[in-house]
Amino acid sequence: MKTITTTDALAAFCDQARAAPYVTIDTEFLRERSYYAKLCLIQMALPGPDGPEGGAAVLVDPLADGLSLDPFFRLLREESTVKVLHAARQDIEIFHIDGKTLPRPLFDTQLAAMVCGFGEQVGYETLVRKIAKGNLDKTSRFTDWSQRPLSEAQKKYALADVTHLRVIYEELSRQIAASGRQGWLEEELAVLADPETYVVRPSEAWRRVKTRTNSGRFLAIVRELARFREGYAQSRDIPRNRVFKDEALLELASTRPESLEQLGRSRLLLREARRGELAEGILRAIKAGQETDDLPQADSPRQNLQVNPALADLLRVLLKAKAEEAGVAQKLVANSADLDAIAAGERDLPALKGWRHEVFGADALRLCEGRIALSAQGSSVRIIPLED
Numbered sequence: 001m002k003t004i005t006t007t008d009a010l011a012a013f014c015d016q017a018r019a020a021p022y023v024t025i026d027t028e029f030l031r032e033r034s035y036y037a038k039l040c041l042i043q044m045a046l047p048g049p050d051g052p053e054g055g056a057a058v059l060v061d062p063l064a065d066g067l068s069l070d071p072f073f074r075l076l077r078e079e080s081t082v083k084v085l086h087a088a089r090q091d092i093e094i095f096h097i098d099g100k101t102l103p104r105p106l107f108d109t110q111l112a113a114m115v116c117g118f119g120e121q122v123g124y125e126t127l128v129r130k131i132a133k134g135n136l137d138k139t140s141r142f143t144d145w146s147q148r149p150l151s152e153a154q155k156k157y158a159l160a161d162v163t164h165l166r167v168i169y170e171e172l173s174r175q176i177a178a179s180g181r182q183g184w185l186e187e188e189l190a191v192l193a194d195p196e197t198y199v200v201r202p203s204e205a206w207r208r209v210k211t212r213t214n215s216g217r218f219l220a221i222v223r224e225l226a227r228f229r230e231g232y233a234q235s236r237d238i239p240r241n242r243v244f245k246d247e248a249l250l251e252l253a254s255t256r257p258e259s260l261e262q263l264g265r266s267r268l269l270l271r272e273a274r275r276g277e278l279a280e281g282i283l284r285a286i287k288a289g290q291e292t293d294d295l296p297q298a299d300s301p302r303q304n305l306q307v308n309p310a311l312a313d314l315l316r317v318l319l320k321a322k323a324e325e326a327g328v329a330q331k332l333v334a335n336s337a338d339l340d341a342i343a344a345g346e347r348d349l350p351a352l353k354g355w356r357h358e359v360f361g362a363d364a365l366r367l368c369e370g371r372i373a374l375s376a377q378g379s380s381v382r383i384i385p386l387e388d
Contacts, residue, residue, distance in 0.1 A: 001057075001059065001152075001155045001156070001159060002056075002057075002058045002059065003058070003059045003060075003061055003150075003155070004058055004059065004060045004061065004067075005061050005064035005067060006064070006066070006067060007066070007067055007068045007070070007071065010060060010067065010068075010069070010071045010072060011071040013044070013056070013058055013060075014071040014072060014074065014075040015071075016046065016056065017044065017046055017075055017078075017081060018075060018078045018080065018081055020046045020047055020081055021047060021081065021082065022047060022081060022082035022083070022084050022107070022169065023044055023045070023046055023075070023081055023082075023083060023084065024044065024045045024084045024085070024162040024163075024165040024166055024169065025042070025043070025044050025083055025084065025085050025091070025103075025162065026042075026043045026085065026086070026091065026158070026161040026162050026165070027039060027040075027041065027042050027043070027091045027094060028040050028041040028043075028145040028158060029041075029090075029094060029145065030144070030145060030146055031239075032239070033238075033239070034237050034238060034239065035233045035234055035236075035237045035238055035239060035240065036097055036237055037090065037093065037094050037097075038146065039062045039094050039098060040062065040063060040145035040146050041059060041060070041061065041062070041145055041150070041158055042059070042060035042062060042069075042072065043057070043058070043059055043060075043158050043159055043161055043162045044057070044058055044060065044162060045057035045058075045159070045162040045163050045165065045166055047166060057159050057162060057163050059150075059155060059158060059159065060072065061148075063146065063148065069098070069099060070099075072099075073095070073099035073100075073101040076095060076099070076101045076102070076103040076104070077101060077103075077104065079104065079105065082105050082106070082107050083103035083104070083105065083106050083107070084107045084109065084165060084166075084169045085103075085106070085107075085108055085109070085165075086108065086109045086110050086124045086127070086161075086165060086168075087108070087110040087121075087124070088103075088106065088108045088110075088192055089192060089197070092106075092192055092198070093198045096195065096198045097198070102193055102195065104193065106189055106192060106193060107169060107173070107185075107189075108188075108189060108192060109124075109127060109165065109168050109169055109172055110122060110124075111185060111188045111189065111192075112172040112173075112176060112185055113127055113172060114188075114328065114329040114332045115176065115181050115184050115185050115188070115328060115332070116172055116175045116176065116179070116181075116327070116328075117326075117327030117328055117329070118130070118329070119329055120329040120330070120331045120332065121331075122329075124136075124161065124164075124165075125138070127164075127168045128160075128164045128168070131167060131168045131171050131172070132164040132167040132168055134160075134164050136157070136160055136164075137153070137156065137157055137160070138157075139153065139157070140153050140154045140156075140157035140158075141157070179327075181355075183355060184328075184354075184355040187354050187355060188332075200230065200234075201230075202226070202227040202228075202230035202231040202234070203223075203227055205226040205227060205229070205230035205240075206219070206222050206223035206225075206226035206227065206296070208226075209222055209226055209246050209249060209250070210246070211250065211298070214297070214298040216295030216296065216297065217289070217290070217295060218253055218254070219295070219296045219297070219298060220289040220290075220292050220294070220295050220296060221252075221253040221256065221285075221286055221289030221290065222249065222250070222253045222289070223289065223296055224285040224286070224288045224289035224292075225249050225252055225253060225282065225285045225286065225289070226249065227285065228281050228282065228284070228285040229243045229244060229249065232278065232281060243273065243278065244268075244269055244270060244273050244282075245268065247268050248266065248268035248269045248270070248273075251266060251267065251268045251269070252266065252269070252282065252286060253286075253289070256286055256290065257283065257286065258283070258286070258287070259283070260274070260275070260279055260283070263279055263282065263283060269282075305340065305341060305344035305345075305346070306344055306345075307340045307343050307344045308343045308344070309343075311343040311367075311368065312339050312340050312342075312343035314367060314374060315339040315342055315343055315364055315367065315368075316336075316339055317374055317381055318360070318363060318364060318367055318374060318381070318383075319333060319334055319339065319360055319364075320381070321374075321380065321381035321383075322359055322360045322363060323359070323360070326359045328359065333351060333356050333359055333360050334349075334350075334351035334356065334360060338350075338351045339351075342364055342368065343368070347365075351364070352364065352365065363383060370386065371385065371386055372384060372385055372386060373386055
């Protein structure tokens with residue numbers, strides 16, 4: 001098992017990869033103690049069996065002294081070589097933040113497997129078993145990848161994440177080409193290829209906080225506290241929950257302390273957050289939320305939709321039937337909230353556009369308009385056109 005620890009060795013392998021039709025890639029990283037992921041290992045493999053005359057599989061040690069990842073980031077931009085990853089979002093986020101680079105062209109085997117009917121959010125281990133006919137040793141999955149030296153078991157586990165991926169990629173590519181669903185996959189990959197996917201704006205951080213009230217004033221304070229917390233965590237590269245947890249944020253938005261003394265009475269706030277710069281920032285955020293005239297609305301407008309429950313249930317039946325007919329995961333087409341929204345009259349939804357319109361959306365709209373009916377026929381569902 002070759003481990004690359006110098007820039008020259010990395011450049012040589014990347015030159016070899018640029019001549020290949022594809023390269024499989026995976027990473028190991030840590031994020032428990034930081035806001036941004038700490039890249040600890042890169043795994044790559046080229047087509048063919050491992051060995052001098054076949055493909056090559058290597059480990060790259062980003063923690064090695066003097067190693068520059070510039071050759072790797074240049075490889076990610078090489079248009080002639082497909083970059084193959086599984087469940088690529090977190091890996092790509094690292095590449096975008098550390099190298100200001102997004103891989104192109106890109107192939108995500110998890111998305112491809114969903115398009116090919118392998119189920120929802122299918123795991124790598126499942127694809128290894130079903131397609132590559134192999135097994136994974138999971139004992140090293142939760143080890144500390146920042147520690148050196150890496151054990152042989154860790155190296156073996158890490159390399160398996162890219163060697164089996166070659167077989168999986170080639171089979172899924174074949175299936176997608178045969179089914180004519182390349183356009184479907186490209187629609188899904190476009191999200192991963194968009195830099196906006198990896199931008200976390202402090203001003204929007206409040207939308208991830210789950211609240212039980214729609215009060216504009218309360219949400220304004222939540223927004224300002226979440227904005228402060230996100231910016232503080234980003235600037236110091238610490239997890240946002242190390243600043244203060246959501247439970248403490250909601251408590252503060254409810255009690256609205258105005259002084260350090262009042263802040264000190266919080267039941268849920270960590271001791272470190274009750275003094276100094278952090279405490280002052282919390283008090284400023286609460287004050288800003290109380291004084292603003294810009295009151296946000298809850299990011300859940302669908303809660304107030306007038307949903308026809310019978311129609312929503314019929315849409316669920318239709319989705320199941322159409323997804324099974326197309327051999328594609330249901331949740332890749334639409335989720336429960338989408339179906340409720342359609343039943344309530346919303347039409348600006350991904351489920352009604354692109355390839356989803358072809359698979360499900362067109363019939364969903366016909367069902368809503370009373371132009372088709374559904375009938376059970378054995379274990380299947382039959383679509384019956386209705387006369388005007």
